Amino acid sequence: MAEYYGVTVEDIFNTMEERFRPDKAEGIDMTIGYDIAGEGGGKWTITVKDQTCSVKKGLASKCTVVMRMAAQNFVGLNLGKIDAVSIFTAGKVKIEGDMEAAGTSAKLFKRFKAEGAEEAEELIRLKCVPSIDQRFATGPIMGRFFAGLKERKFYANKCPKCGRVQIPPREICADCRVRCTEFVELGPKGNLLLLDICYYASPDPLTGEVRETPYAVAVVLLEGEGPVEKRESFTHFIKSSDIERANFGDKIRPVWAKECTGGFDDLLYFEIED
Amino acid sequence: MATHKEDTRYCFVQEGKMALPNQYFAGRVGSKFIISLRDKKKILGVKCNKCNKVFVPPREYCERCMSRLDENWVELSNEGVITNYTVVHYNDKHLPRKAPYILALIKLDGADTSFPHIVEGIEPNKVTIGMKVKAVFAEETTNTILDLDHFEPM
Structure with missing residues (x-):
């Protein structure tokens, strides 16, 4: 099985139910489809309903949202190695259906932690877009x-x-x-x-x-x-x-x-x- | 000298904006410093045991002997003295306060270096070098140096 950053796509899906956070899922009813391309990829469906979560292989016919991306990017995102916003704006994640649901889904799970991996130290990164007024005299x-x-x-x-x-x-x-x-x-x-x-x-x-x-x-x-x-x-x-x-x-x-x-x-x- | 009369029919001003997407990485040492301000309301510095100097804000290497310092953390007092200051008299949307405000160099008790921060609670014309000040931490944190909101006279 292909590993990315030492983790397989299956590792991520197999641990999803135990990483699920019912406290964050109050009132949420959604079906999230994943279509992961490349070696070690495949199709999975996650159903979140009544503060429970189930993971099944294959794509359900009716999904709230379907996300398509390469296996390496999927693992990278889940490990926090890849920034979600950058990868989305670069067009490397295709989202079909409810965009908002795609955003919500990220908050429903604890971060994947590889076996034996140390807790990562918190690092501070500040993003801002200063806007500067310009005047040009022609x-x-x-x-x-x-x-x-x-x-x-x-x-x-x-x-x-x-x-x-x-x-x-x-x-x-x-x-x-x-x-x-x-x-x-x-x-x-x-x-x-x-x-x-x-x-x-x-x-x-x-x-x-x-x-x-x-x-x-x-x-x-x-x-x-x-x-x-x-x-x-x-x-x-x-x-x-x-x-x-x-x-x-x-x-x-x-x-x-x-x-x-x-x-x-x-x-x-x-x-x-x- | 003859003056040349310029045709100004086509002279006008174009208004515009320039957005500069920016990312600042505090680094490992800087992150620990800010996280401590944010979560513990404590000011941390690093000490060079060879030079016997305490640096605030912390840095990875000693500027004098180049020793690595990022394991030698020390906790500093929230009190210190003003070693110098200036009064900012102009407004700009990127500045942290409305003018006029005091920007002072503050040397914390136990530190060997001063660092700049805002002083509030005193008129700009009353501030003096050597004045004792203490840190006031922000209630709402922003993951920046402004998690230490300002200093005020004791």
Whole structure:
């Protein structure tokens, strides 16, 4: 039988009835199904009713909630080796049915303790999401770009010396270091140059919430006049469902927010034009 | 010098927020320190037998001789003296108190190091170095250093 952290999936289920805490189960009536994948896995059903608990092999036809996960993750969760919230947000636990019941079920049992294992010392870990207010003064050039987004238009500016078109526009030409005052409109359509696909569930800095993965940043060349080598590419998200089928040179178009207010979230993402 | 009149038609301010998910691990030594504040209302330190110094808050190694200290726990008095202080005069949502409040360095009886904490129950302009203070523990605990809520003059 496959062991994870020195414990098998069966060890966990076999001890569930004795680890059950009737004092926490008052008024609870639920059937919890487990579908554990991988070596040593299988299907189990736990029925909690009238402050008693019974464990049976196989999945009952009617469950309040069914949780599906890999054997290693199941054992890790029960031993406290894996954090429940992280593993859930990473999409490694699938919950079908009553989400609340899934949360409740964790409180109904004492922590599994392997034979001979010492009581773990309590360690303190603090989690918090400090929120910091930000103010960004656009200035006249970036402000023009944001004002353009409100009209669903992309404004770039052009260097009077070398003719290079910069997007987002900047006060001076990055090459010639002279003021750029002439604005030109680009896009709104363009072509995909490259994708930067991110599989790490990084938090969205504006909300602190974990982003869905994978997400991708697309580097696009917006349509415009003049030679391609004199036009900067522009970077923004691409629609998640387009990541798989995206190819170099694909025609893309912007997808805008329902209401554009002149902010950087007016442009939601680019999508591939069929 | 000629002044250049900037076109400000497109100048505006974008308001935003930045959330920073954060996790702080107190470590084994730090956890024991906080748990003792929380459950026993006792302040613990560690002693270096070689240097004959008592450190509060506790640390794993002696800063002078690098000896390992995490087995040499000592219990300290809940009383001590203010060795220095400052008065915080600005408000910020991340700060533990509304301004003005006193942030003092406190050396507990039996300790060789001072550590910063809040002093309450005295006007900021009345606080002095050398003043005797005692610990007041929090009724509602939060698993933080604020389980020792503040110090007050004796």
